[in-house]
Amino acid sequence: MNNTDRLRRIFAEALNIKIETVIDSLEYNSIPEWDSVAHMSLVAAIDDGFDIMLETDDVIDMSSFAKAKEILGKYDVEF
Amino acid sequence: MTELDQIFNIPPYSLKKDQKQAIIVDHINRLNSHHSENCEAYKRIRKAYDTYGKRQSKIEDFLSIPVGLFKDFELKSIKDNEIIKTLTSSGTTSSKVSRIFLDKTTSRYQTKALSIIVQDFIGSRRLPMLLADTQNVIKDRRLFSARGAGILGMANFGRDHLYLLDSELKLKVNDLLNYIEKYKNEKILIFGFTYIVWLNLYEELKRKNIDINLENAILIHSGGWKKLADRQIDNTAFKNRLHDAFGITKIHNFYGMVEQVGSVFMECEFGYFHSPSFSEVVTRSADNWAPKSFGEEGVVEVLSILPYSYPGHVLLTEDVGIIYGEDDCKCGRSGRYFRIIGRIPKAEIRGCSDTYEE
Numbered sequence: 001m002n003n004t005d006r007l008r009r010i011f012a013e014a015l016n017i018k019i020e021t022v023i024d025s026l027e028y029n030s031i032p033e034w035d036s037v038a039h040m041s042l043v044a045a046i047d048d049g050f051d052i053m054l055e056t057d058d059v060i061d062m063s064s065f066a067k068a069k070e071i072l073g074k075y076d077v078e079f
Numbered sequence: 080m081t082e083l084d085q086i087f088n089i090p091p092y093s094l095k096k097d098q099k100q101a102i103i104v105d106h107i108n109r110l111n112s113h114h115s116e117n118c119e120a121y122k123r124i125r126k127a128y129d130t131y132g133k134r135q136s137k138i139e140d141f142l143s144i145p146v147g148l149f150k151d152f153e154l155k156s157i158k159d160n161e162i163i164k165t166l167t168s169s170g171t172t173s174s175k176v177s178r179i180f181l182d183k184t185t186s187r188y189q190t191k192a193l194s195i196i197v198q199d200f201i202g203s204r205r206l207p208m209l210l211a212d213t214q215n216v217i218k219d220r221r222l223f224s225a226r227g228a229g230i231l232g233m234a235n236f237g238r239d240h241l242y243l244l245d246s247e248l249k250l251k252v253n254d255l256l257n258y259i260e261k262y263k264n265e266k267i268l269i270f271g272f273t274y275i276v277w278l279n280l281y282e283e284l285k286r287k288n289i290d291i292n293l294e295n296a297i298l299i300h301s302g303g304w305k306k307l308a309d310r311q312i313d314n315t316a317f318k319n320r321l322h323d324a325f326g327i328t329k330i331h332n333f334y335g336m337v338e339q340v341g342s343v344f345m346e347c348e349f350g351y352f353h354s355p356s357f358s359e360v361v362t363r364s365a366d367n368w369a370p371k372s373f374g375e376e377g378v379v380e381v382l383s384i385l386p387y388s389y390p391g392h393v394l395l396t397e398d399v400g401i402i403y404g405e406d407d408c409k410c411g412r413s414g415r416y417f418r419i420i421g422r423i424p425k426a427e428i429r430g431c432s433d434t435y436e437e
Contacts, residue, residue, distance in 0.1 A: 029163050029183060029186070036231045037217050037231065040231075040234050040235075040240065043238075044238065044239075047238065053204070053205060053238065054205070055203045055204060055205065056194060056197075056198055056203055056204075056205055056235055056236050057194065057198075057203060059205070059235050060190050060191065060194050060235055
């Protein structure tokens with residue numbers, strides 16, 4: 001499984017949404033399932049899934065699926 | 080990104096008086112226009128006080144609105160379909176609560192503001208985090224209480240969060256002990272409301288005679304002392320007692336209110352609240368509202384350049400405080416630093432509509 005698929009699966013599971021809806025333009029707070037409560041679960045799932053520890057600024061800046069990929073690039077996760 | 084985002088690219092306590100005042104005055108003037116154009120009620124207030132259309136040149140010269148107004152009126156400068164979050168105050172003194180409406184932009188400002196302030200105190204790494212509360216306060220997702228919003232805002236700075244209280248507000252002692260053992264060699268972040276930290280954590284551990292070591296912990300708490308009035312505990316006693324009991328040395332209170340996004344005043348190592356680059360504090364005489372000098376007691380007014388979705392940029396609080404100085408605190412942070420010493424006596428702040436309840 002490549003990293004994009006892995007990240008999509010993490011998003012779908014953490015936010016409890018269908019994997020088809022996890023696309024680049026999916027934005028924080030644009031659907032009820034991705035609110036600030038779910039964001040915490042999502043961040044924890046990303047930390048675990050890629051064995052990294054996101055910094056506070058990245059947690060806050062992770063405002064879309066596309067942005068999440070960009071941020072993970074800083075942690076040497078390639079897409 | 081907006082022009083205002085630039086304020087988050089500079090450290091929160093780096094601006095000196097002249098620089099900072101120029102920024103605050105410029106942005107508050109802009110906010111005055113913005114809210115007058117987008118909030119009819121606010122425009123009427125400014126017209127009534129004859130400040131409509133007028134620009135000010137000093138931070139002390141802006142018209143403030145009393146914080147209690149948000150209890151009686153739904154003031155907002157956005158359309159209903161732009162609201163993504165409604166914050167409510169805890170409403171401890173009366174049955175009415177403030178309702179504050181945030182859109183995407185102002186909500187983002189709020190998050191960024193808290194972020195650069197807290198990181199100035201704890202660093203950029205997320206820390207193992209204990210929350211002195213029950214997870215239930217974040218369950219109702221659409222309508223966050225001040226407590227829920229506070230918890231969620233702070234949770235960004237932590238990882239492996241443990242909520243210390245169960246749904247009946249009982250301390251989860253075993254979970255706490257296991258957590259401290261697990262992270263005994265790491266810095267732990269603890270956040271909670273002041274009275275909950277005191278009553279449900281400190282007093283509970285004392286009562287159960289449980290000794291824990293929190294030497295590596297940093298505690299951030301907020302919410303005021305009102306609910307601890309019968310304990311006669313103040314900020315100094317709070318810090319001393321927690322230190323004596325658990326060895327914790329890093330304890331930071333913060334002053335802020337749900338009604339003003341951006342006003343997060345963290346307590347420094349010397350016990351003073353500090354105003355960050357995007358907000359300011361002024362104290363006023365309760366008799367004629369003239370600004371007070373540093374060192375004098377006054378009613379606290381707070382200004383923030385961040386509230387765009389509702390007209391909460393210049394607010395008169397119900398608190399009394401003393402500003403001790405500007406740019407010269409021993410902790411090294413620039414900006415004004417102050418303490419809160421109490422509340423305004425009720426008679427002075429309550430209108431006739433509220434006294435009925437007393």
